Amino acid sequence: MKRLLRKMSLKKRLWVSFVFLTVVCISVTGTYVSVFFSREMESQATKSSQDTLNKTAQVFDERLRNIVVSISTLMMGEPFQDTMRDVQSNNSQEYFKRLSQLQTSFAQMMIAEQSIDSVLVHTPIGDFYPTESRRSKVDFTDSSLNALILGTQNRWSTIWVRGHAEELFSRGNPVISLIIKPLFDMSLPGVYVVVNIREDLLQELIQAHLQEGSLRQLVVDRDSRAVFSSAPVMPENDMKLYERIGSSERGHFEYESKSSGSNLVNYSALGMNSDWMLIGYQSKSKLLAPVQHMRWTILTIMGVCVVLALVMSSMLSELLLKPLFKLRNLMFKVEQNHLDVRFESVFEDEISQVGHKFNRMLEQIGELIGEVKASEREKRKSEIKALQAQIDPHFLYNTLNTIYWKSEMEEQQAVSRMIVSLSQLFRLGLNNGREITTLGQELEHVAQYLNLQAMCYPDLFQYEIHSVDEKLKDIPVLKILLQPLVENSILHGFQELPHMGRIRIEAAAADGLLTLTVTDNGIGMDADRVQNMLNGLETERTSYALSNVGSRLSLYYGYKASMKLESVPGVQTSVKLIIPIQEVMNE
Numbered sequence: 001m002k003r004l005l006r007k008m009s010l011k012k013r014l015w016v017s018f019v020f021l022t023v024v025c026i027s028v029t030g031t032y033v034s035v036f037f038s039r040e041m042e043s044q045a046t047k048s049s050q051d052t053l054n055k056t057a058q059v060f061d062e063r064l065r066n067i068v069v070s071i072s073t074l075m076m077g078e079p080f081q082d083t084m085r086d087v088q089s090n091n092s093q094e095y096f097k098r099l100s101q102l103q104t105s106f107a108q109m110m111i112a113e114q115s116i117d118s119v120l121v122h123t124p125i126g127d128f129y130p131t132e133s134r135r136s137k138v139d140f141t142d143s144s145l146n147a148l149i150l151g152t153q154n155r156w157s158t159i160w161v162r163g164h165a166e167e168l169f170s171r172g173n174p175v176i177s178l179i180i181k182p183l184f185d186m187s188l189p190g191v192y193v194v195v196n197i198r199e200d201l202l203q204e205l206i207q208a209h210l211q212e213g214s215l216r217q218l219v220v221d222r223d224s225r226a227v228f229s230s231a232p233v234m235p236e237n238d239m240k241l242y243e244r245i246g247s248s249e250r251g252h253f254e255y256e257s258k259s260s261g262s263n264l265v266n267y268s269a270l271g272m273n274s275d276w277m278l279i280g281y282q283s284k285s286k287l288l289a290p291v292q293h294m295r296w297t298i299l300t301i302m303g304v305c306v307v308l309a310l311v312m313s314s315m316l317s318e319l320l321l322k323p324l325f326k327l328r329n330l331m332f333k334v335e336q337n338h339l340d341v342r343f344e345s346v347f348e349d350e351i352s353q354v355g356h357k358f359n360r361m362l363e364q365i366g367e368l369i370g371e372v373k374a375s376e377r378e379k380r381k382s383e384i385k386a387l388q389a390q391i392d393p394h395f396l397y398n399t400l401n402t403i404y405w406k407s408e409m410e411e412q413q414a415v416s417r418m419i420v421s422l423s424q425l426f427r428l429g430l431n432n433g434r435e436i437t438t439l440g441q442e443l444e445h446v447a448q449y450l451n452l453q454a455m456c457y458p459d460l461f462q463y464e465i466h467s468v469d470e471k472l473k474d475i476p477v478l479k480i481l482l483q484p485l486v487e488n489s490i491l492h493g494f495q496e497l498p499h500m501g502r503i504r505i506e507a508a509a510a511d512g513l514l515t516l517t518v519t520d521n522g523i524g525m526d527a528d529r530v531q532n533m534l535n536g537l538e539t540e541r542t543s544y545a546l547s548n549v550g551s552r553l554s555l556y557y558g559y560k561a562s563m564k565l566e567s568v569p570g571v572q573t574s575v576k577l578i579i580p581i582q583e584v585m586n587e
Contacts, residue, residue, distance in 0.1 A: 018313035022305045030298035037294065042264065045282070046252050049215055049266045053280045054250070056206055056217060057268045063115060063205060064272040067178065068158075070113045071195055075183040077105050083121070083128060084184045087191055092125040099128050106130040115201040118169045120194040121182075134170045143167050145177060145194060157181055160273045162221060163199050163229030174199040174229045199228050206278075215282045221275050222247075245277065254284070261285055323351045327358060339366060375555060395453075395487075402456045418455055421448040431479050435556070439507060439514070440473030446482040446505065453490055461494050461501030461520075468507045475514055475581055478556050484545035485518040485575050493522020493573060509581060516577040524569030531565050546575070553579065 074080055079101035086094050102121075107130065110116050121128040122140045129135065140146055145168075148161060161177035175196040182191050206217050219227040222245075244253055250268040257263055262284040270276045323345060333341045339362055343355030399422060406414045428445035431437050437445075443465055450463045463486070486503055494501035499521075506517045534550040546563070553561040560580045567573040 014317045015310055015313045018309040019306050022309040023302060026298065026302045026305060030295070030302070033294070033298075041290070042284070046264055046266065049264065049280050049282065050250075050252055050268075052215065053217065053266045053268050053278055056280075057270055057278045060202070060205060060219075060278065061271040063202070064270070067113050067116060067195065067197060068180075068272070070109045070116070071119075071178070071180060071193060072183065074105050074109050074119075075180075075193065079105050080121075080182075081184070083123070084182055084188060084191070087123045087125055087188055088184075088186070090125065095126045099126075099131070102128050103131060115198050117166065117171070117173060117175050117196040117198045119196070120168050122190070122192045122194065123188075124190045129169075136168060136170045136172075138167050140168060140192075140194075145179060149179060149192065160276065162225060162227040162276075165229070166196050168194065168196070176202065176227065203228055215280055217278060217280045219270075220277055220279060222277065227276055245279075249274075255281070323347070323355070327351070327355055330358070334362065398456045399452050414455065418452060421451045424448045425452065429480055429483075435479060436476050437479040438473060439468070439475045439477050442477055442479060442482060443468065443473070443505070443507070445480070446486055449483050450486055450503065453486075457490070459500070461490060461503055463503040464505070466504065466506040469509075472507055472509055472514070475509070477514065477516075477579060478552060481549055481552075481577055482516060482518060484549050485577075488545040489518065489520040489522055489573070493520045493524070495523070497522060512581050514579050514581050516579075517574055519572060519574040521570075521572055524567040524571070524573045525565070527565040527567040527573075534563060534565075549577070553577065 079098065083098040083102065086092070086098060106119055109119065110130070118133050119129060120140065127135075127140060144164065145161060148159065152159065157180070159179040161179065163174050163176050166173050166175045176199055178195040178197065180193045180195070182188060182193055184191075206219070221227060244255070245251075245267055248269075250266075252264065252266040255263050255265045263281045264284055266280045268278050270278060326345075327343055330341050330343055342359050342362070345352040345355055399418065403415055403418050406418070425445060425448040428437070428441055428448065431441070447465055454461065454463065482505060486505070489501070489503055502521050504517075504519045506515075506519070508515050508517075530546060534546060546565075550563050553563060557579055562578045564576040564578065565574075566576075
């Protein structure tokens with residue numbers, strides 16, 4: 001991608017930038033609006049569904065409560081209580097009389113609560129029911145309701161039976177049954193009041209409280225079975241859905257169905273029967289359909305904006321590139337060494353400012369060319385001075401004189417070593433005309449110089465070159481850096497010294513810097529004054545050797561190199577040269 005952008009022209013990059021900026025801005029804005037709007041819709045839909053569900057549960061509970069109240073009123077009436085006394089005394093002779101007396105109470109109850117389909121009071125002396133309702137051939141003891149009662153082992157007072165076909169009467173309508181033990185002074189075994197409630201009226205009650213939309217409601221028990229026999233359970237009847245409900249009373253969550261996709265589910269337990277749950281669910285995709293429409297609208301707007309961005313970027317690039325092309329043509333001329341060209345413009349915009357900076361850059365280039373030429377001249381002068389220093393007539397005279405007298409004294413081995421050292425000194429110093437040598441060769445060069453001086457002044461000093469890691473010996477350094485420092489120690493540090501002088505040379509590398517240290521125990525120097533001289537704070541030169549090395553470091557390495565001086569007169573004087581490692585040098 002980066003390579004492709006680099007190969008593009010500026011005009012195409014402007015096109016890409018405008019289009020990219022437009023797409024990103026609209027995408028971020030559209031995504032934020034879409035996500036915020038969808039979350040807000042989902043939150044509002046969940047809240048609205050929960051409110052609707054709670055209201056439906058309240059109405060549903062109220063209807064069931066009214067049915068219970070109607071039955072309780074029936075059981076507290078005198079006809080029902082007289083019947084229970086007959087049951088208590090096992091008096092079956094008054095059966096038809098009691099059946100006739102209960103008809104009025106049955107009629108009043110069914111008029112007061114029209115959702116009651118039928119009523120049956122089962123007793124050991126006979127069954128009591130509205131005579132207008134024709135009984136079926138199924139006896140209560142053979143019905144599924146009686147089997148359910150026997151299965152509870154009398155640990156109950158009220159049983160709600162989910163939807164089933166009515167089997168005690170001949171109607172056969174889907175009903176929900178309520179089984180209650182009678183209200184009497186004492187417990188009467190085998191006496192049950194069965195109330196069959198019309199399932200269709202309860203379903204209409206739930207549907208009547210649904211708002212317009214995709215919300216669907218159903219009643220299930222905690223075993224995920226539908227309470228209404230004619231109503232299906234939730235799609236796929238996935239047990240994981242009901243596991244999420246668990247024993248909680250109400251709440252909401254998002255449920256993923258294999259067939260219908262993602263659904264928003266609300267649920268609430270019924271107050272009259274906490275084992276029954278009213279569940280409402282709606283398709284999330286249908287709920288968020290307006291959001292999908294909004295996304296397509298955003299994509300359309302994005303497409304229009306992309307086209308406008310292409311047109312505007314083309315016009316803008318034409319306006320911007322004209323002065324840039326002019327500046328580019330001037331740069332081509334500069335590339336051909338025409339440094340006298342200048343950019344001119346009547347505008348004061350950013351491109352004109354760049355053009356004026358270009359003019360200033362050309363002026364600075366001319367000045368830098370002059371400075372470079374002057375610097376090169378200074379480098380050559382410094383090189384000549386360094387070479388002159390190593391072939392100083394006094395040093396050469398002492399060396400040759402020592403060689404002569406040693407030859408007169410027939411010290412042939414010493415003469416041979418001095419001649420070899422002198423030859424090596426000149427060879428390493430000249431370095432085939434190159435300014436850069438290696439640390440190993442520089443240490444060898446100063447070793448040959450020290451060897452010659454030690455033989456010329458045998459009782460003046462001793463020297464030691466600390467062992468250097470082989471990896472450091474290949475580091476490139478400027479030549480003839482150490483020889484002027486040790487020469488300074490011999491000529492100035494050890495004069496009038498009452499004891500043997502010592503010179504120690506060390507090299508170390510850390511953090512990309514090479515440190516060369518020359519230490520002696522000579523008479524010392526005023527380190528602060530010499531340091532000020534090297535930094536240009538004093539005009540009077542006190543050490544030409546140090547000044548020569550400092551100026552050469554500055555010319556070749558710039559601010560990255562430095563020289564540090566420390567001196568305790570008569571104890572220790574050290575000079576540290578700090579130069580960058582792997583610095584690329586121009587020959």
